[in-house]
Amino acid sequence: MTSSRGNSVHNSVDRDEDRDEYFDTTVRLRNPNLELLDQDILYHLGLGSESHDLVEMFGDIKFVCMSGTPKRCESFAHYIMKELGHKLPTGTRLQDICEYSYRYSM
Numbered sequence: 001m002t003s004s005r006g007n008s009v010h011n012s013v014d015r016d017e018d019r020d021e022y023f024d025t026t027v028r029l030r031n032p033n034l035e036l037l038d039q040d041i042l043y044h045l046g047l048g049s050e051s052h053d054l055v056e057m058f059g060d061i062k063f064v065c066m067s068g069t070p071k072r073c074e075s076f077a078h079y080i081m082k083e084l085g086h087k088l089p090t091g092t093r094l095q096d097i098c099e100y101s102y103r104y105s106m
Helices: 032-036 054-058 070-084
Strands: none
């Protein structure tokens, strides 16, 4: 794109380094110090990349819903399952994977 004065004008969003996501839509982390960490610890969720296999747990997940209380999160999960027409397989139950965080529920 050029301006009326013939100068090249670039939309900063079009520049790769200014995008918040990669072209495959995965999220771009902005903090370069994260690359230096031995592990990624998600303190508020009680999860970490060494204590949990985050790719195995979330690799095929499209949406994550979090709530402040376990009961509220469980109620929401049942509501969403009903709306989507999903039933838990026999013998299974919902599990709060952040039960040890004491801050959030998932």
